[in-house]
Amino acid sequence: MNGWSALDRFLRTAQSDVGCAEAMQMLHIYAELTAAGAPAEQRYPGIAAHLRACGPCGEDFQGLLAALHSEKD
Amino acid sequence: MTEHIAVAAGLDAESADWPRALACTGPRREEALARLHEMLVRVARGEVARRGPRLRLTGPELDDLAYQAAADALVAIISKLGQFRGESRFTTWTYKFVIFEVSAKIGRHFWRHPDVRLDAEDWERLPDRFGFDPAQEAEWRDLLAALQRAVTEELTARQRRIFVAIVLNNVPLDTLVIELGSSRNAIYKTLFDARRKLRAVLAADGYIDNDCMGSS
Numbered sequence: 645m646n647g648w649s650a651l652d653r654f655l656r657t658a659q660s661d662v663g664c665a666e667a668m669q670m671l672h673i674y675a676e677l678t679a680a681g682a683p684a685e686q687r688y689p690g691i692a693a694h695l696r697a698c699g700p701c702g703e704d705f706q707g708l709l710a711a712l713h714s715e716k717d
Numbered sequence: 718m719t720e721h722i723a724v725a726a727g728l729d730a731e732s733a734d735w736p737r738a739l740a741c742t743g744p745r746r747e748e749a750l751a752r753l754h755e756m757l758v759r760v761a762r763g764e765v766a767r768r769g770p771r772l773r774l775t776g777p778e779l780d781d782l783a784y785q786a787a788a789d790a791l792v793a794i795i796s797k798l799g800q801f802r803g804e805s806r807f808t809t810w811t812y813k814f815v816i817f818e819v820s821a822k823i824g825r826h827f828w829r830h831p832d833v834r835l836d837a838e839d840w841e842r843l844p845d846r847f848g849f850d851p852a853q854e855a856e857w858r859d860l861l862a863a864l865q866r867a868v869t870e871e872l873t874a875r876q877r878r879i880f881v882a883i884v885l886n887n888v889p890l891d892t893l894v895i896e897l898g899s900s901r902n903a904i905y906k907t908l909f910d911a912r913r914k915l916r917a918v919l920a921a922d923g924y925i926d927n928d929c930m931g932s933s
Contacts, residue, residue: 646848646849646850647844647847647848647849647850647857648849648857648860650847650848651847651860651864651925652925654847654884654912655912655913655915655916655919655925656912656916657909657912657913657916661909663902663905663906663909664900664901664902664905665900665902668813668817668901668902671813672804672805672809672810672812672813673804673805675805675809675813676805676806676809697909698890698905699890700820700889700890700891700901701901701905703768703820704813704816704817704820706767707764707767707768707816707819707820708809708812708813708816710763710764710767711760711763711764711812711816712809712812714759714760714763715808
């Protein structure tokens, strides 16, 4: 990714973005759907938009997903 | 608790049993608490190990952080047991608490770190933050000058402070939450509004397209 596309991506804001509070509230449900291979993004597009844009919430989501996957190891 | 158990009745047997065991008294509760704590420590250690390579933390510090996160998550889970509505497995719900605790403790670690600078405005860092190639400065110099001007002239004092801390100084958002005594949601919203405002200004000046995502 070059500087232009990185800046462009940073400045993009999705109207559907639900924000941190709602994403954190629903994260266990969203992560479990994702881990099960269900279409979580389609069911909760506002959470998906938020997790793409918010570094800390995205990191928490990846951590929760990793915990769920580790159960299978 | 009666209402909670009724809501959880459609769950798998294990998820329905966890809240009952944790809400009762005696050896059954003690055994459930020990099992839950063990599970939370395992998840916390996995999470700090996953994030570890990107943190300035060493082995013993990471392990301490994991144990503290698990202990605090356990307290939070017990105090919020009545809020479990059975929308996921019980264990998934509990993992969320420990992941959040790991995040918060990492944020606190950086807050204490002497290298963290919140307000220093070193605009020379901006090209590197977005990965602009110094060899092609002629192509992006005007764009970044316009961005700096927009940050200075268009953002509110709070938006500007948060932009500078996160973008220029690479301060973790969770650290800023502690520093400003705010919430992740409030900081994110402020930065969200700043990003939208900056995009509009740069688009009006013809530097980028003004194609915000979404329908409304």
